[in-house]
Each structure stands twice: as structure tokens, then as C-alpha cells.
Amino acid sequence: MRVDLHTHSTASDGTDTPAGLVAAAAAAGLDVVALTDHDTTRGHAEAAAALATLDRPLTLVPGAELSCRFGGVGVHLLAYLFDAEEPALLQARELVRDDRVPRAKAMVESLRALGVPITWEQVARIADGGSVGRPHLASALVELGVVDTVSDAFTPQWLGDGGRAYAPKNELDPAEAIRLVKAAGGVSVLAHPLAASRGPTLSEEAIAGLAAAGLDGLEADHPDHDPAATARAHALAADLGLLATGSSDYHGTRKPLALGARTTDPEVYAEIIRRSAGAFPVPGAGGAARTA
Numbered sequence: 001m002r003v004d005l006h007t008h009s010t011a012s013d014g015t016d017t018p019a020g021l022v023a024a025a026a027a028a029g030l031d032v033v034a035l036t037d038h039d040t041t042r043g044h045a046e047a048a049a050a051l052a053t054l055d056r057p058l059t060l061v062p063g064a065e066l067s068c069r070f071g072g073v074g075v076h077l078l079a080y081l082f083d084a085e086e087p088a089l090l091q092a093r094e095l096v097r098d099d100r101v102p103r104a105k106a107m108v109e110s111l112r113a114l115g116v117p118i119t120w121e122q123v124a125r126i127a128d129g130g131s132v133g134r135p136h137l138a139s140a141l142v143e144l145g146v147v148d149t150v151s152d153a154f155t156p157q158w159l160g161d162g163g164r165a166y167a168p169k170n171e172l173d174p175a176e177a178i179r180l181v182k183a184a185g186g187v188s189v190l191a192h193p194l195a196a197s198r199g200p201t202l203s204e205e206a207i208a209g210l211a212a213a214g215l216d217g218l219e220a221d222h223p224d225h226d227p228a229a230t231a232r233a234h235a236l237a238a239d240l241g242l243l244a245t246g247s248s249d250y251h252g253t254r255k256p257l258a259l260g261a262r263t264t265d266p267e268v269y270a271e272i273i274r275r276s277a278g279a280f281p282v283p284g285a286g287g288a289a290r291t292a
Helices: 018-027 044-053 087-098 100-113 120-127 134-143 174-183 204-212 227-240 266-275 287-291
Strands: 003-007 032-035 058-070 073-080 187-190 217-221 243-246 282-284
Touching (some): 003 018, 003 058, 003 073, 003 243, 003 266, 018 032, 018 044, 018 058, 044 058, 044 282, 058 087, 058 174, 073 174, 087 100, 087 174, 100 120, 120 134, 217 227, 227 243, 243 266
Parallel strands (some): 003 032, 032 058, 187 217, 217 243
Antiparallel strands (some): 058 073, 058 282, 073 187
């Protein structure tokens, strides 16, 4: 069983529609894929409906990647199988999501002040109705020839944390986010916890504090973890009694990350299901559904 628990669609900053994402996941030979768009569940219904159009079975895990901040460090929390309509978590997601547009507009103005001929209309076109974020601005910089790749935009010179055009946003305290996810029946996993190439990371002491607050797991196998970080993340998960997951963090063509580039042990996936009480994985019969 091949399980990828971290992907994005056009509902946030991926380039595949939710339906296109599940089709790509099936084509990549995955058995299970989690849709974890930033601070939104808007793509879940389309992705679930598309399962029946596939030529092979694929199970969809509904999730989201929640934007958090602790001690000045940006933190991403993967939440799985929570009740998407639970009021407290829904309100928290909406507060974060609603802040994305004014934040993006502020960064556009900062870039223009730096001499970049970017416009809000360009960014909105790239976002195409999705939950707008820095990757959309980064794609605009690529279009304009300012940087060569999306990753090149995430530096202090441009959009990196604390960078010249960076603007802060409304973000959750990770311990509070963990509590909200758990109250909504979900399971929480800290995304790419030791990916230093992405910017500052939490200390191991801070991660231990989140474990004490109810964190379920660490995304140990991630394309942005080098071998040493991967090994340390697995060891830290074992030390703290946390689940160790693996995921591609797929964004379509926006980032060079292939579906299934990293995967989660099926036993860990089964434990995530066992711990959840807010929602269920959505099974797809694939070709069997059309030939029955």
C-alpha cells in the first residue's frame, strides 16, 4: 500500500484541480492520498466525487494544512479526518484564510516599492480562486523573470520569512491548533519539522512541548529533509512517542515534488484512522464502480 499524506490542489496553492489531483495520484500508483490544502477544505467535495471516475481504487483522506506560528517561527500543522463543520476549528480556519488577501496585497505593494512590476490582478489570476498565498506571488515573480524558480522567491531578498517583501499574517498558536483539531475529532502531524532549507524550525524542546499538548505525529519523511534530518526526525518521533509519517508535499507544477516521492507506513496510516473520530477516509471503487 502506497500512502501519501500531504498534497495541495488549486483550492490553495497547487496547480492541479482537486479532481485532477486524485487522477494524478491514481496514475502515480498511490492507494491513499490526503488532500491538505492550506487552511481550507474547499476541494474535498470535488476530490471525493472524482474518485468514481478513476480506473483504479484510490482512498481520499480529507485534511488541511493549518498555518501556525510559535516564537517567531512559522509552523505548518497537518490535520486529518476532523469534522470540517465543527464551529471552533472552522472559525479559526476562516480567520486565517480571510487574512490571506490583505496580506498578499501588502506583499504586492512591497514588491512594487522594490521596483518589481507585479500587480494584484496578476496574482489573483494565478491563484484562480484558490486560497492565495506566497507561492502565487512567487509564481508571479517567475513570470516576470525576477527569479528563476518558485523556491528562489522564498529568500530574505524577496518573500522568505522576514524578507524585504514579507508581510505577517494571522496564524494560530500550534498548541491551540492541536487542541482544536483534537476537539474536532482529528489527528495532527507537524509538517516538515526539521526542514531548515525552508527557514527557521522549531527547537526539539518546542516540539516536545507540542507532543505534550497532544500532537500525534511528525512528518519525518519529506523531500525537504536531507538524510540527516530524516533520521533525526524519526528518532525524535520515537523518543516522544509520536507517529512518523511520510509525504510528498505535492503542489503540481509549482514545485518539483512528485506524488509518492515520500510515503507513510500503512501501519501508521491505520493508526491515524484508529485515532480519528471526526471524519472517515473516502474509498473509491475506481473502474469497479463503472463496470459493476
